[in-house]
Amino acid sequence: MAIATEQVAAKTPLTSEERMVIVASSVGTVFEWYDFYLYATLAPFFAALFFPKGNQTAALLSAFAAYAAGFLVRPFGALVFGRIGDLIGRKYTFLVTIMVMGLSTFGVGLMPTFAVMGWWAPIILVTLRLLQGLALGGEYGGAATYVAEHSAANRRGYNTSWIQTTATVGFFLALAIIGGCRIGMTKESFSTWGWRIPFWLSIVLLGVSVWIRLKLHESPIFQKMKSEGKGSKAPLTDSFLRYPNNKYALLSLLGATMGQGVVWYTGQFYALFFIQITLKLDFLTTYMLIGASLLLGTPFFIFFGWLSDKIGRLKIILFGCLIAALTYFPMFKALTHYVNPALETFQNSSVVTVASDPKDTTFNLFVGPWSKFTEVDRVNDFLTKNGLNFNKVPAEPGKMVVTTIQSAKGISRIEGWGADQEKLLKKTLKDYGCPETADPKQINYGMTLLILFVFLIYVTMVYGPIAAFLVELFPTNIRYTSMSLPYHIGNGWFGGMLPLIATAIVALKGNIYFGLWYPIIVALATVVIGGLFLKETKDRDISTYEH
Incomplete structure (x- = not known):
């Protein structure tokens, strides 16, 4: 009966109800992603506001750690809200998640900085990030499930792909508002209070999103399941402790979402941080290039969602993971060539070495009051922040760290580390031709945009079909719970941790490209x-209650 119903629905055009469901779900989800990405975009800036000064990489890692905290908690949000969604309904859960997200984001705009409250500032920031992560953990599974359960069988990929655009649209909206504030204000004003404006604006967006979601009706498939008394009374147990549901939950994580997550965050966030921090391009140009690539690439979410209705979801996702892994190294090196050719020239013509004992180098992943930084860590920090590759060599007797720069213009040795050594190293790098910033006149904007666009194509390949794939993988009575957890572990843990892990690996190994090994291996x-x-x-009947 259910199969016949889906076959008939497959022959009908897109209905007004389907359009309303897509629009309402997507608009609300855009707002949630906007909230979440405000922090992501401002992470390098927040490093100076909410964490102690003295080590730029350490502060940046702290900012990324707080950013990652919101991702780490997302699977727990998936468990909490997924269970509610399977027990009570999709619409009710929508309203709760968006309220928690919106109020937490507004709260960030009100909080004090480290200069005012010391370590209480990052503690409050992390708390708000945790609330955001919990809310977002319950959002995506509900939106995907809700739209798919309103869709005809032959266009689930197409319909759910509109939700997939919301993350990128939310990211673009965050970039646009932050960029507008920074353009319209002096640097000092933005640093003092202007950074709060994008967070304050979220309260207006929250009101609009809640109003839209109140107009939605419950999913017809969910209503039918409840009327027949076939809903799960223990969605968590049925999802993760009973075979074969637990097998599919694990396979969907390892065989789909973890690869999708790292490709997504490499193509959008890590590329942004790499250009702005490592290649030292100014924020406005970086935002404009990333924003342009988002505008060009976003329609391909819809394209690959539509294509997955024709040829299948899985092959598109896996091919996107494969081609991304095979091309990341040459493409990021090409970014250096086209964005900051002077930096590339300096690296190719100079040799930088750091002589130290490996035991004096710390792998700083999670940074806080407990963290201790040696002179070696501070040298590694300085060189990494300047976008330099360096070789690590054995320590010289009696000396903790010796930095050597050898180029056609001479050889310079700097022993130890402190304010005087930092000043000398800056002067030496400048004298030897290492650029302090990317020269706008030397940037190849066309090729840079092309590379960023290709990164977005990879993102759309893995992300466009993923919602339909996950919805179809699990039965109705546990769908919200079952798909949410692997999705948010894949995206929240494997993907969300990417900037933090990659940055730490680069500082540890002394190679600006070495952090790419993480997304490539995953x-x-x-x-x-x-x-x-x-x-x-793609041909499965999603109205069934078991595999």
Whole structure:
């Protein structure tokens, strides 16, 4: 009966109800992503506001750690709100998640800085990030499930792909508002209070989003399930402790979402941080390039969602992971060539070495009051922040750290680390031709935009079909719970931790490209596991209550 119903629905055009569901779900989700990405975009800036000064990489890692905290808690939000969504309904859960997200974001705009409250400032910031993460953990699964359960069988990929655009649109909206504030204000004004404006604006967006979601009706498939008394009484147990549901939950994580997560965050966030921090391009040009690539690339979410209705979801996702993993190294090196050719020239013509004992180098992943930084860590920090590759060599007897720069213009040795050594190293790098910033006259804007656009194509390939794939993988009575957890572990843990892990690896290894090994290894693992153990889902009947 259910199969026949879906076959009939597949022949009908897109209905007004489907359009309303897509628009309402997407607008609300855009707002939630906007909230979440305000912090992500301002992470380098927040490093100076909410964390102690003295080590730029350490402060940046602290900012990324607070950013990552919101991602780390997302799976717990998936468990909490996924269970509510499967027990009570999709619409009710929508309203709760958006309220928690919106009020937490508005709260960030009111909080004090480190200069005012010391370590209480980052504690409050992390608390608000945790609330945001919990809310977002319950948002995505509900939106995807809600739209898919309102969709005809032959356009679930197309309809749910509109939700996939919301993350990028929210990111673009955050970039646009932050960029507008920074353009319209002096640097000092923005640093003092102007950074709060994008967070204050979220309260207006919250009101609009809640109003729109109040107009929605409950999913017809969910209503039918409840009327038949076939809903799950224990969605968490049924999802993760009973076979074969637990098998599919694990496979969807390892064979789809973890690779999708790292490709997504590499193509959008890590590319932004790499250009702005490592290649030292000014914020406005960086935002404009990333924003342009988002505008050009966003329609391809819809394209690959539509294509997945024709040829299948899984093969598109896995091919996107594969091609991204194979091309990240040459493409990020090409970014250096086209964005900051003077930096590339300096790196190719100079040799930078750091002589130290490996035991004096700390792998600083989570930074806080407990963190201790040696002179070696501070040298690594300085060189990393200047976008320099350096070789690590054995320590010289009696000296903790010796930095050597050798180029055609001479050889310079700097022993130890302190204010005087930092000043000398800055002068030496400048004298030897290392650029302090990217020269706008030397940037190849066309090629830079092309590379960023290709990154977005990878993102749309893995992300466009993923919602339909996950919805179709699990039965109705546990769908919200079952799909939310692997999605948010894949995106929140594997993807959300990417800037933090990659930055720490770069500082540890002394190579600005070495952090790319993380997304490459994860993406390739997904290709192998997904290719071997997962099957196509596009022709499945999603109104059933079991596999």
